[in-house]
Amino acid sequence: MKLRVRFTEEGKIRFLSHRDVARIMERSFRKLRLPVAYSQGFSPRPKFSFGLALSVAHESDAEYLDVELVTPVDLEDLPNQLTQSLPDGLTVVAVEILEPGSTSLQQAIVCCRWNIEVLGAPLPDVTVAVADLLASSEHLLERTRKGKASIVDVRPAILELEVMGPTDTGVQLKALLATEGTSLRPSELVRVLTENLEEGRVRRTHQFTMVDGKRCEPIEAPDPSTQHQLEPTERNDLSRSLLSDLEERAS
């Protein structure tokens, strides 16, 4: 039986690397004695497969993990049990059975939605920069990936970009960035916008696959009213203050 697990990552734990989170998840499954399948060979590895890596210091509402089990398990209380066995800041929000033959997460995800805080420029400057970027038809970025330097037109990777308003320390943006074809990372977007802009808090809010021409999350976030794990977070505080800010300005 294959499971797909959706989890969130926030707070201090956001400073972990993707690899660190993977190891924690493996230990957590062992603690709960879940019958994880192992690879064959000289050094057997548990059959876990993680989605797109989340950069160090970024938070997320939508991280995914696929895991293969040898025998079926009861899913009823599993999200809660997993959360209990994880460090503070990692919360499993949903677990679903994955149909055999499903595409791997790495391949299925086409774009991600992000909340990105930028620091070092006032709201009007950021607004102008965003408008300019959206108006352009091409934007060349020099970047190095896997040791290879190249110049890429990243404009097609910016599917949506909006200024949400000021935060205590900077300006909040909301972006939808492609992950297949030409892709763009939030840190790269910050570099692309204007010079001397720094990255503040960054949070992945969604990962999307394409199903029948429509974007959808691999697992929809459960209705918050039935979720006991989600406690008020800094994010909620932030969005609340953002909302009140916007309301004030509108009035």
Place this chain on the structure above:
Amino acid sequence: MTSVWPQLEPRLAQVQKPARYIGCEDGASAKAPDPTLVSWLFTYPDTYEIGLPNQGLQILYEIANERPDARADRAYAPWHDMEAVMRAEGIPLFSVEHHTPADEFDVLAFNISAELIYTNVLNCIDLAGIPILSADRTVEHPIVMAGGHSTYNPEPLAEYLDVVVLGDGEEVVGELTEILSQWRTKPDRSRSDLLRQMCKIEGVYVPSLYEPVYADGRLVETRPLFDDVPARIEKRTIADLADWPYPKQQLVPVTEVVHDRLNVEVFRGCTRGCRFCQAGMITRPVRERPADQVRTMVANGLERTGYDEVSLTSLSTADFSSITETVGGIMDDADACGQGNISVSLPSLRVDAFGVGIAAQLQRAKRTGLTFAPEAGTWRMRQIINKLIREEDLYEAVEAAYSQGWKRVKLYFLIGLPSETDEDTLGIAELAKNCVELGKRHNKRASVTVSIGGFVPKAFTPFQWFGQNTAGELQRKVNLLRDATRRMHGVNIKWHDPAATTAEGLVSRGDRRLGPVIEDVWRQGGTFQEWSEHFEMDRWTAAMERAGLAIEDFVYRHRSETEGMAWDHLSAGLHKDFLWDEWQDALAEVGLPDCRWTPCYDCGACTGYGIEHVVASAVPPAGGSQGTGQELAGGGSVPVSLMPAKPKGPKSPHPVLSKQLDTQSGDTQSGGTT
């Protein structure tokens, strides 16, 4: 109590591996800062990845936190990039649990496991905002303490440490807490009163209550300044490890560290009597943990942590009574409760106690790395260092490993040992070559990694009188080995920087005059000196010159029997005449049996403290050669199967077959197993 987190958090994305600074370990203390409790900040003066797994620190951390009158946090040395941020932003050294500034604790307690880390100790004290010299501190400052193996000669750091604890800390941490608990509420308290009170505890050394006496540029003695201060400080020893099943809640870090696995200490102390080995000398006697306690600690630990690997730690784990059954039991437990796939790793394996039995048990799950430490290349040399493992034992162990599926084996050797000749040095290459040959009978790609360290004589060992090889001489020997192994397929060689070995020698047997030298190196920016990319000998040489001291005098010179040692006022329980006799026996190439299974030779460790070995098995481990009644006369002989096919010479007491084997071509063996 305050927290530096708000200052730290926005900067973390700018430094390498920020997870080093966030804590969040499973098993970390939940005790919040509380001004009514005695607070300890246990600090490992190296990076988080190196320091977090340290068992000694974790044990004391847990014991302190279990006490109702105390609490403890941990701190680690920040890496260069983080230190730059901290100094620029005015962030002091902080605890990883609550990000509390270090100077808000009652005690800043260092675990010092290596000498080259001394400059980091000064850096941590300075980053804590505490005056680096003990004499400059007031009642407002934490007490700066240190313990750990290197503090058996704490003299180079004497002016910087307020208190040094010798030996096992399990009991002392409570005794010191009690004194602190009373003292900290006194309105007219003074630091000197506190230190005077602490020095009465067995195992506690307060350097400022002693003064060194020099004559003709040499140390004569270190004597107490007051009548009520002990003239000699004895180490502390816990009698029975079974009473201390710590750590009960081993810390599970959220980020990758070294030894990232469950660690269970199976015994403390070692009486194999290797003459170069400080750990084996200062931790006597042997105290085994009962096998059923080991099994319970492993089962509970795996259950709680979710680790899939457990390491049974000690100075020579294969010596643990019924080790094979214990390993098997651990695997059975894991199978029985559905954990499966649990690896057991045994560090510090003696070759003469490693057989197919253990190898077969170990390979039931993922194979972990196998490291053996023959230490020396010839039987003559192994007699001198009293590591009486026969050539045959090594080959049997290596063959057991290869036959059970291992492809690579790591071998540790020392160079620069007393009376070492080039033949002894080249014997290392010969052993490695023979091991690879054996491996190739089982796997075409079998290889051996040879790790070579320069020998540094340490306090409280029979070799404490020996003049260390110069850096130049060590380099020459490294070159010899590099040339000799260049065309040996499957033999990879690694070595330590001989200059760093000299610096380590300097502080290992140095006296208080080395303090300003360490401080000078630190002020020049010389932190993380055990990291080869940050070590620069020039800093040490310049500092020695400025202090008007000669490296030759502290490191390279042989010392005489009557000469005063910097650690003469301290005691690891060993009689000095026992150590001297051992030194003389070494030079005479005479070995000494293991006293666990042979009559006591009164080294002092048991008799002096009225304690005894705690060993479950009355018989030595199978295959053990030392004091086991095994025939040692042919210790250096090479098995017939490894001899050249023709002309078949008689067994030789020396592995002089090197010349003959050299004439054969590299990677194919012609002798076969016939």
